[in-house]
Amino acid sequence: MNFSSSISFTVAERFLRYVTIDTQSDPASLTFPSTEKQKDLGNLLVNELLAMGISDAHLDEWGYVYATIPSNTDKDVPVICFCSHMDTAPDCSGKDVKPIVHKNYQGEDLILPDDTAQVIKMVEHPDLKNQLGNDVITASGTTLLGADNKAGVAEIMDACYQLVNHPEIKHGKIRILFTPDEEVGRGVDHVDIAKLGAFAGYTMDGESAGNMENETFSADGARITIRGVSAHPGFAKGKMESAIKIAGQIIAALPDELSPEHTEGMQGFVHPVAMEGHVETASIDFIIRDFDEAKLAGHVDVIRKTADDVLKAFPGSSYDIAVSQQYRNMKGVLDKNPQIVEYAMEAINRTGLTAKLCSIRGGTDGSRLSFMGLPCPNIFAGEHAFHGRHEWVSVQDMQKAVETILHLCMIWEERS
Numbered sequence: 001m002n003f004s005s006s007i008s009f010t011v012a013e014r015f016l017r018y019v020t021i022d023t024q025s026d027p028a029s030l031t032f033p034s035t036e037k038q039k040d041l042g043n044l045l046v047n048e049l050l051a052m053g054i055s056d057a058h059l060d061e062w063g064y065v066y067a068t069i070p071s072n073t074d075k076d077v078p079v080i081c082f083c084s085h086m087d088t089a090p091d092c093s094g095k096d097v098k099p100i101v102h103k104n105y106q107g108e109d110l111i112l113p114d115d116t117a118q119v120i121k122m123v124e125h126p127d128l129k130n131q132l133g134n135d136v137i138t139a140s141g142t143t144l145l146g147a148d149n150k151a152g153v154a155e156i157m158d159a160c161y162q163l164v165n166h167p168e169i170k171h172g173k174i175r176i177l178f179t180p181d182e183e184v185g186r187g188v189d190h191v192d193i194a195k196l197g198a199f200a201g202y203t204m205d206g207e208s209a210g211n212m213e214n215e216t217f218s219a220d221g222a223r224i225t226i227r228g229v230s231a232h233p234g235f236a237k238g239k240m241e242s243a244i245k246i247a248g249q250i251i252a253a254l255p256d257e258l259s260p261e262h263t264e265g266m267q268g269f270v271h272p273v274a275m276e277g278h279v280e281t282a283s284i285d286f287i288i289r290d291f292d293e294a295k296l297a298g299h300v301d302v303i304r305k306t307a308d309d310v311l312k313a314f315p316g317s318s319y320d321i322a323v324s325q326q327y328r329n330m331k332g333v334l335d336k337n338p339q340i341v342e343y344a345m346e347a348i349n350r351t352g353l354t355a356k357l358c359s360i361r362g363g364t365d366g367s368r369l370s371f372m373g374l375p376c377p378n379i380f381a382g383e384h385a386f387h388g389r390h391e392w393v394s395v396q397d398m399q400k401a402v403e404t405i406l407h408l409c410m411i412w413e414e415r416s
Contacts, residue, residue, distance in 0.1 A: 001407075002331070003194040003351075003403045003406055003407075003408070004399070004403065005160075007032045007042070007162050007166065009158060009192055009402060010039055010161055011154045011155055011157075011158035011159075011395075011398045011399055011401075011402050012135075012137075012154075012398065014048075014136070014138070014153075014154040014157050014158060015099075015110045015150060015151060015154035015393075015398060016099050016101075016152040017101050017146075017148050018041060018062045018146070018153055018154055019097045019139075019145060019146040019147075019256060020096075020097055020098075020099070021037075021040050021041045021178075022037055022040075022088075022094050022095045022096075022097075023035070023037060023038045023041050023086050023088055023091070023094060023146075023150075024037075024042070024087065024088050024090060024094040024095070025038065025087035025089075025090060025181045025182075025183045025184045026090060026157065027250075027342060028182040028184075032062055032063070032178035032180075032186065032189065032190060033062065033063040033083055033087070033181050033310040033394075034180070034181050034186070036054065036088075036185055036367065037062055038086055038087050038180040038181070038217075039059060039180075040064050041086045041148045041150075041153075042059045042064075042065050042178065042180070043059055044369060045057075045086075045153070045157065045178055046059050046067075046405070047059060047066055048157060048198065049065075049067045049157075049160065049176070051302075052160060052161055052307050054067050054068065054069060054164065054176075056068050057176075057193075058348050058406075059089065062180070062189075062190040062292050062295065062387075063086075063178065063181075064158050064178065064179055064180070064190065064191065065143075065176070065177070065178035065326045066175070066176065066191075066192075066195065066196070067175070067176040067365055068173065068174070068175055068179060068323070069159070069160060069163050069164065069171070069173070069174040069176070070170065070173060070174070071172045071173045072098070072167055072170060072171060073170045073171065073172060075172070075413060075416045076170065076172075076416060077171070077172025077173070077220070077412055077413050078198075078199035078412060078416065079172060079173045079174075079175060079199055080172070080174060080175070080198055080199065080200050080202065080408075080409070080412055081174070081175040081176070081177055081196055081198035081200070081201040081202070081376075082156045082174070082175075082176055082177070082199065082201070082202050082204060082405060083153075083156075083176075083178070083179065083201055083202065083203045083289050083365060083366070083369070083376065084149045084150075084152030084155075084156055084178055084179075084204050084205060084206070084381070085149045085178070085179045085180070085182030085183070085187050085202065085205065085221040085365060086149075086153060086179065086180055087146060087149070087180050087181055087182060087183050087184075087187075087377065087384070088146045088148070088150075088183065089144065089183045089387040090097040090183060090184065091143065091144075091388065092143065092162075092357070092387060092388050092389060093143045094143060094144055094146055095107065095143065095298075096142075096143065097139055097140075097142075097143045097144070097146055098114070098139065098143075098187070098284055099136065099138070099145060099231055099269075099336045100112075100113075100138050101135055101136075101137050101395070102135065102136045102137070102138065102340075103135045104133060104134075105128070105131050105132060105133070105135065105136045105394075106132060106133075107122055107128070107129075109121050109122075109131060109254055110136070110138055110392075112138060112139065112140055112141030113141060114140040114141040114142045114253055115140075115141035115142050115389070115403070116141070117141075118141040118389050120138060120385075120390050120392060121267065124215065124380045124390075125384065125385060125390070125392070126212075127208055127384055128392075130202045130208070130209070130266075131394050131396075131397075132183055134310060134392060134394040134397070135382065135395040135396065136392055136393075136394050136395075136396065137392060138390075138391070138392045139389060141389060142193045142389065143388070143389065144168035144387060144388060144389060144391050145391035145392065145393070147381070147382070147383035147384070147386065147391050147392065147393035148205070148207045148381075148383045148386035148392070149182070149204070149231065149383065149393065150213075151204075151379060151381040151382055151383045151393050151398055151401070152203070152204030152401075153178060153204075153382040154398065155204050155264060155381060155398055155401040155402050155405065156176060156178075156204055156405065158402045159365055159402050159405035159406055160176060162402070162406060163409065164192050168174040169297070169313050169409065169410060170410060170413045171408055171409035171412070171413050172409075172411060172412055172413055172415075172416065174387050174409060175193070175196050175197070175198045176346075177196060177201070178189065179365055180367050182205075182241065182364070185326065187365045187368075188365050188368045188369055188372065190321050191369070191372070193369075193372050193373050194375055196374065198281070198374055200238075200337065200340045200368055200374070200375050200376070201366065201374045202292060202344060202365045202366075202373075202376065202377060202378070202379050202408070203352065203365055203366040203369075203376055203377075203379070204378075204379050204380075204381045204401060204405070205364050205365070205366075205378055205379075205381055206358075206360075206378045206379055206380035206381055206383075207381075207382075207383060207384060208356075208373055208380060208382075208384075208397075209353055209382055209397040209400050209401070210348055210353040210354055210356050210380060210381075210400075211358050211380040212341065212344055212345055212348060212355050212356065212358065212377065212378075212379055212380070213357075213358045213359065213360045213364075213377060213378040214305055214330070214334050214357060214359075214377045214378075215291060215329055215330065215331040215343045215358075215359040216327070216330055216360045216362065216363045216364065216366075216367045216378075217268070217289040217290060217291060217327075217329065217360070217361065217362060217363060217368075218290055218292070218293040218296060218327070218328045218342035218369075219287065219288065219289050219299070219325075219326040219327045219328070220288040220291070220296050220323055220324065220325055221286065221287055221288040221323070221324045221326050222285070222288055222300060222303060222321055222322065222323045222324070223283055223284065223285050223286070223287070223321070223322050224247075224250065224283060224286070224303065224307060224319055224320075224321050225241065225245050225281065225282075225283045225319060225320055225321075225322075226243040226247055226277070226281065226282045226283070226284075226286045226307075226317065226318075226319045227248075227280070227317060227318050227319065228242050228243030228244075228246055228279060228280055228281065228313075228314070228316075228317045228328065229241040229275055229280070229316040229317060230240045230241075230278075230279045230280040238332050240279065241283035241314040241316050241317045242279045243276065243277050243278065243279060243280060243281050243317065244277050244279060244282050246282065246310060246317060246319075246384065247275055247282040247283075247284050249279060249310045250303075250306055250307050250310050251275070251284065252352075253300065253306050253309065253310055253372075254270060254302070254303070254306055255302065255306075256271045256399075258299065259271065265380050266291050266359065267293065268288075268289050268290025268292070268295055268299060269288075269289055269290075269299075270286055270288055270290070270294075270299050270302060270303060271286060271288075272284050272285070272286050273285050273286065273322055283287065286303060287299060287326075288303075288323075291329055291359060293329060300321070300323055300365065303321065304321060304341055305322050307319050307321070315415050316321070320388075321336070321346040327367040327368050327371075328365050328371055329367075330366060330370035330371070330376065330377070331376070332388055333370040333371060334375050334377055335377070339415070340377060341357070341373050342378050343408060343411045343412060343415070344379055344404075344408055345379060346411055347404045347405075347408035347411055348404050348407075348409075349381070350403075350407040350411075351400050351401060351404055351407060353404075353405040354398075357384050360378060364376075364378050366378050367397075367411065376390065378406075379401065379404060379405075380397070380401060381393075381398070381401055382394060382397030382400070382401055383397050
């Protein structure tokens with residue numbers, strides 16, 4: 001079935017509407033969701049789903065949107081779920097987003113009008129080479145766009161609209177899940193897996209059109225707490241051992257080859273992300289990443305050895321390190337049911353794209369969902385340069401994502 005000629009896409013108009021709603025999450029918040037404004041989009045989505053005739057659509061107390069599209073086939077088809085997150089990253093403002101559609105892009109520099117120093121250039125964004133003739137959407141220069149992950153939200157919403165209005169597209173029971181707080185690492189803290197009742201899930205949160213991701217980092221966090229020696233600065237000679245300076249020396253002594261800025265591909269890293277303290281005590285927070293879970297402990301040992309070496313010069317000081325698990329590589333879970341990824345690859349190919357299996361140098365809601373009992377790889381949404389003012393997405397890539405969802409629903413029905 002050629003969806004490009006048989007359906008009228010609504011994804012672009014939905015996306016342009018959704019990005020104007022501020023849904024930025026807050027890592028410092030102790031509430032869930034971390035910002036109440038994320039529910040503004042959640043309520044809008046529920047109302048749109050209800051208007052489509054999806055009668056069980058609702059927003060729960062935690063800010064999750066759940067909905068069900070009933071099966072329209074006599075076959076016994078496994079229930080599948082499509083998932084995207086509603087929040088945008090804390091890294092850049094998501095307030096008063098003004099999306100701009102650059103129609104028929106021809107490779108020119110995209111100068112963002114509200115801050116003309118912000119210029120999106122093909123030389124810096126090589127994926128723009130694949131967008132010639134397409135309609136590219138950016139923000140106006142002072143905010144992020146929100147394609148991560150409102151592109152995915154809009155794609156799933158358009159797919160729901162098409163499934164409801166085109167009964168000739170045969171499918172089993174489809175579950176929809178929109179989550180808050182993915183960007184602050186809490187996106188699935190309160191997901192009700194039993195309520196979803198799905199055999200497999202798919203997050204729509206990937207980058208280039210055609211990409212299919214079945215592997216993420218395994219991730220730990222670590223915090224070093226340093227106890228120095230405080231003394232009056234006027235009488236500190238030979239006495240003071242500043243915990244702040246010790247922390248700085250530990251960070252400076254970490255091996256460059258294990259830093260994010262010196263790694264790529266399947267290489268892991270150790271990354272200090274925050275530091276706070278005083279002369280007497282200081283702390284450093286790290287994120288530790290590797291595709292091979294067994295290597296995480298070795299990366300912690302690097303931090304520990306670095307601290308031991310630095311502390312040799314500070315005999316009155318000490319430290320301890322606490323390590324916490326964050327998420328794990330979902331590939332091991334997905335490999336137990338290979339058809340979950342295989343069907344998605346076939347769906348992408350049916351759109352006319354060439355499916356490409358990739359690894360994510362990061363994590364998604366699907367990472368944790370996979371270990372919660374919902375195997376959940378990640379399909380492209382078309383988002384690029386996320387978390388910053390140069391974020392962009394193309395209308396045509398979003399439409400291909402919608403087609404992928406529809407084909408995937410059909411494949412699960414065909415193979416059942």
